Amino acid sequence: MQELKKILSIVGPKGGVGKSTISANLAIALAELGRKVICVDLDFGAANLNAIFGIRKVENTLDDFLLKKVEQLTDVLLDTDIKGLKIICGGDVPGIANMPYQRKMKLIRHLSNLGSDVVLLDLSAGVSFNVVDFLMITRQALLVTTPDIPSLMNVYSFIKSAAYRRLTVLFRQKKCPELLELLEKTKDVESHPNLRTMEDFLLEARKIDPEMAEYGKRVLSSFKPYLVINRVQTTADTKTGGVIDNLMHQYLSMKSKGTMVIREDTALKAAAAKMRPVIIESPSSKFSLDLKRMALNL
Numbered sequence: 001m002q003e004l005k006k007i008l009s010i011v012g013p014k015g016g017v018g019k020s021t022i023s024a025n026l027a028i029a030l031a032e033l034g035r036k037v038i039c040v041d042l043d044f045g046a047a048n049l050n051a052i053f054g055i056r057k058v059e060n061t062l063d064d065f066l067l068k069k070v071e072q073l074t075d076v077l078l079d080t081d082i083k084g085l086k087i088i089c090g091g092d093v094p095g096i097a098n099m100p101y102q103r104k105m106k107l108i109r110h111l112s113n114l115g116s117d118v119v120l121l122d123l124s125a126g127v128s129f130n131v132v133d134f135l136m137i138t139r140q141a142l143l144v145t146t147p148d149i150p151s152l153m154n155v156y157s158f159i160k161s162a163a164y165r166r167l168t169v170l171f172r173q174k175k176c177p178e179l180l181e182l183l184e185k186t187k188d189v190e191s192h193p194n195l196r197t198m199e200d201f202l203l204e205a206r207k208i209d210p211e212m213a214e215y216g217k218r219v220l221s222s223f224k225p226y227l228v229i230n231r232v233q234t235t236a237d238t239k240t241g242g243v244i245d246n247l248m249h250q251y252l253s254m255k256s257k258g259t260m261v262i263r264e265d266t267a268l269k270a271a272a273a274k275m276r277p278v279i280i281e282s283p284s285s286k287f288s289l290d291l292k293r294m295a296l297n298l
């Protein structure tokens with residue numbers, strides 16, 4: 001499991017908040033610090049990492065490996081112009097993400113055995129089973145959002161769904177029907193006002209199976225994502241991480257690992273027009289500086 005620690009998932013409840021842009025530029029920033037980095041496009045069906053790197057035509061994608069068109073994962077590993085950075089582009093075969101849990105586990109193991117210091121996973125938007133599976137396998141996560149209120153509410157419900165889904169998977173694996181039933185009740189707080197928060201749930205769960213309740217709590221507390229607030233423009237925006245953290249603490253008995261802030265920057269548009277990563281095109285732009293700081297802090 002030690003190996004999995006070097007894998008970082010980049011997730012978010014919504015599309016268009018900057019996950020792929022951050023994945024690509026963070027990968028470059030980490031490579032510039034001398035780390036061996038692999039950046040993987042796991043946004044099955046909406047892959048676009050290659051475009052951010054300026055790669056127009058991709059010979060082999062991750063789909064080719066998953067569909068066994070190529071034998072080795074190294075066959076889909078692409079070199080880049082940046083020293084120490086390799087990427088794996090995503091394909092566009094819909095439904096390919098719906099692989100069984102064990103297969104995802106295997107893919108992650110493969111990825112962690114490719115000889116890099118860090119693997120970044122650019123995941124799809126939303127809280128599908130796939131995203132939650134990858135998220136929970138890798139454990140280290142950057143949760144990306146923009147600072148507007150609807151997005152912040154989305155982040156909170158994202159974390160909440162992920163937490164409850166993770167417990168569902170756990171209790172299913174461990175064959176605890178009573179706890180699953182209790183978990184089901186949390187979906188209807190009107191009828192079960194005693195199950196409003198995660199703490200409430202765990203309290204009731206302890207009465208049924210104290211050992212499993214404790215195990216569930218440990219699993220949840222091992223998930224401590226960094227909160228990344230992207231496209232920040234005001235001082236108030238920079239404080240929004242605290243809002244999420246409070247909600248997480250109050251209702252989910254969870255904590256983030258800390259907040260990172262990235263400023264709104266027009267340099268991104270200019271870089272995109274040239275199909276060049278902004279951190280290469282404008283290394284001293286606000287976005288690039290924020291990403292470099294982030295790389296140093298990870």
Ligand SMILES: Nc1ncnc2c1ncn2[C@@H]1O[C@H](COP(=O)(O)OP(=O)(O)O)[C@@H](O)[C@H]1O
Binds near residue numbers: 016019020230
């Ligand atoms: N800090 C920022 N300032 C300005 N534009 C940004 C910023 N972050 C992301 N963008 C832009 O937002 C758009 C969506 O970004 P993208 O990384 O594709 O989102 P996602 O992967 O979450 O769907 C892109 O056009 C990107 O250039």
Ligand SMILES: [Mg+2]
Binds near residue numbers: 019021048
């Ligand atoms: Mg994306």
